[in-house]
Amino acid sequence: MKSVQTKANSSALLSISNHILKWSLPNDLHEPIYGDLHEQFHIINKQSAFKACLWLIQQICSVLWHFSHSTQRGTYMFLISIFSIIAIVLMTFWLGGELSMYFDIPSILIVCLPAILVSLMAVGKETFMSSFKLLLNTHLLNELEETNEHVKTFEVMGKTAMLMGWFGIVTGAIAIASNISAEMFASVFGPAFAVMCLTLLYSLMMKTFCYVAILRLTR
Structure with a gap:
């Protein structure tokens, strides 16, 4: 039951991250960057779900900081x-x-x-x-x-x-x-x-x- 809940939380976080990336990144960079983050997230998630979520949040904040001031x-x-x-x-x-x-x-x-x-x-x-x-x-x-x-x-x-x-x-x-x-x-x-x-x-x-x-x- 706990693993199902963790998987649901991870999916929700990835979905939110995708929307944020789509909003903040140039159109030509969204797919490759999201693909890399998605792949790396699942690798870290196998070791620790908490570390994976924390890592993803840090990456999203970094993207927002570097791109959104120009794209938005x-x-x-x-x-x-x-x-x-x-x-x-x-x-x-x-x-x-x-x-x-x-x-x-x-x-x-x-x-x-x-x-x-x-x-x-x-x-x-x-x-x-x-x-x-x-x-x-x-x-x-x-x-x-x-x-x-x-x-x-x-x-x-x-x-x-x-x-x-x-x-x-x-x-x-x-x-x-x-x-x-x-x-x-x-x-x-x-x-x-x-x-x-x-x-x-x-x-x-x-x-x-x-x-x-x-x-x-x-x-």
């Missing part, structure tokens, strides 16, 4: 851009007050769900899913002659998010104006207006992500 440069730049924007936004939230006041689940759902659903209906499930894969894989991006449909995914998503943001602003303003009394205005309007504006904030954040994604796909 666009992916790294995209991720750095996204994380930089997130860091700046979070820092702005922190400087503006408590982070909790910038998070509202209903507002997130109002913006994100329609944006995702409309984009999904506009381009189809296959194109929608592959659009996100292209953001993280330069090889796939380079293989495509055109990315118009994939760009459309993020164009529709960004525009829908902005529309829903303004929709949240308008509906929130109507709700406040219809239900607030003169006596409660001073104490209620501020917090209510802040929550109302969160939909626009989330739509701007989603629009920014879509803008960076479009730049990634059109480079």
Whole structure:
């Protein structure tokens, strides 16, 4: 039973390694390097499964270090851009007050769900899913002659998010104006207006992500 489990773990590790190598290596080097690693892994595995797994992980890390910065440069730049924007936004939230006041689940759902659903209906499930894969894989991006449909995914998503943001602003303003009394205005309007504006904030954040994604796909 233990040997069966060990074999399954080894197969899973080899499969993961193959995907990582395919992502990080130039296309002409993937097959020969994976073949050598696969052969050497089984030789070491006969002596010790643990040593074989440790050796394979070290080799994969070495390949990532030496090749991915050139083969997946666009992916790294995209991720750095996204994380930089997130860091700046979070820092702005922190400087503006408590982070909790910038998070509202209903507002997130109002913006994100329609944006995702409309984009999904506009381009189809296959194109929608592959659009996100292209953001993280330069090889796939380079293989495509055109990315118009994939760009459309993020164009529709960004525009829908902005529309829903303004929709949240308008509906929130109507709700406040219809239900607030003169006596409660001073104490209620501020917090209510802040929550109302969160939909626009989330739509701007989603629009920014879509803008960076479009730049990634059109480079």
